[in-house]
Amino acid sequence: MSEQIRETDKKLKEMAERLRLVMLRDNMAELMNLATEERLSPRELLLFLFRKEIEQREANRIKLSTMGAHFPRACTLEGFDLAAQPALEPGLFRELGKLEWLETAENVVLIGPPGVGKTHLAIGFGKKAIELGHGVRFFSAVNLLATLRKAQQDGTLVAKINQLQKFKLLIIDELGYLPFSAEDAALIFQLVSKRYESRSIIITSNRPPSEWGLVFGDPTAATAILDRLLHHCTAVVIQGDSYRLRDNLRGLGKTEM
Template sequence: MSDLIGPELVAVLRRLKLSLILPTLPDRLALARQHKLPYQDLLLTVLADEVSRRDSNAVAVRAAKARLDPAMRLERWDDTARVTFDRALLQELASLRFLDQHEHVAIIGPVGVGKTFLAHALGHLACARGATVLAIRTDRLLKTLRHARLDHTVEAEMRRLIAVDLLVLDDFGLDAMDPTESRDVYELFLERHRAGSIIVTSNRGPDEWLATFADPMRAQSAIDRFTSNAYDLVLDGESYRQRLKPSRDRAQPTEEPRSTKKK
């Protein structure tokens, strides 16, 4: 610990749960002395560091609770990938105005083009804005509701799914649903209509989702509500997933070339 920080100050900061200030405090004190900063400016700088640190921690906690992949962020998207989509629309979605308006997003495209990546990236932006987010694969969501029904907690689980600001449903419309699952999805879409946003990723278009419901009437009602209030981001191209795959060249250290110099 720096000579600039006495044990009394350390004790007070720890008592106030501000001990994370300590690692950067010596540098701040030295800088204040060098530039002859007024006391109030020094105090503002130190407290601003703490606010920034707490904000970052809060975002990280929200993203972890949301089950978002930490690597899937918009700034990490590889623009050299041969994946085509409406870049202007993605920029609009990244503004999160759709979230403010309780609108939805359908990210449609073949397997591996980056649908989940972009959905999670938008989820991270929402977390940074302070929104509550939950990302879950559709089959796991249905399994969770099935188990909740067995232990009589399905109503609480549905309330949790309805309450979040942004629900990300990955791989929607892949498998046929039984009557109970169809009713659950119908209720979820109905309750979240104009009350919260949903991002759906699927390799099938909305017109093909109808066949996955056991009840055609509920299917039409749920899908009409979703599509009438949703942006369609359509992706096509080469597999983006292959770009995320670790390569042998990156996994192994480069060998030193053998010398060909004669002794």
């Protein structure tokens, strides 16, 4: 490589750094060599470089947004075993997977016994929302309440609810596994009221909404919460065998053989 080419590459890297073209800066030599091998025209070269930079930025955005969502594990809609849950209608699954309901601030409630894939679906919808460019935050119901209680104690509840309002999709997992106090119900009501008709919520629960009065410990608050959640909502009931139980039984079968 001639001294002139080295000097030119150095200047290109400096310019890429100044323009924050990180992918181009870090892969300058490889990209130039590939462009030479493919005999790209000037326009084709620019198109190639811009596309690569955009692809890298998009990958970085998805990675950071996924980390910020605090999903408990990695799940995708493509990885959901729809055949194992015949109660879940395939057409509804595909329709929800388009995430058009996010644009109209509608909610989704996933109801069913433990292990049928409710959390998997919720995470899958959240991951898809991130890929489409939306902000997502995942909480277990217990952790969400702990967050809201602390904010209330610190005098920052309004600020915390406003912060959560920035996320296009809020996922509340495992609602109903533990009972809430009337004070807890009031906190959830404030959050749901703030998001009503402006931001979407996904809730997973082992109890149907008709039993949420028992969950919240305050029938009046439960009615108010349900009124806002279910006004623009798709409720999905999933009945079937537990994935975890089925996997464990398969493991036992293999052990006995």
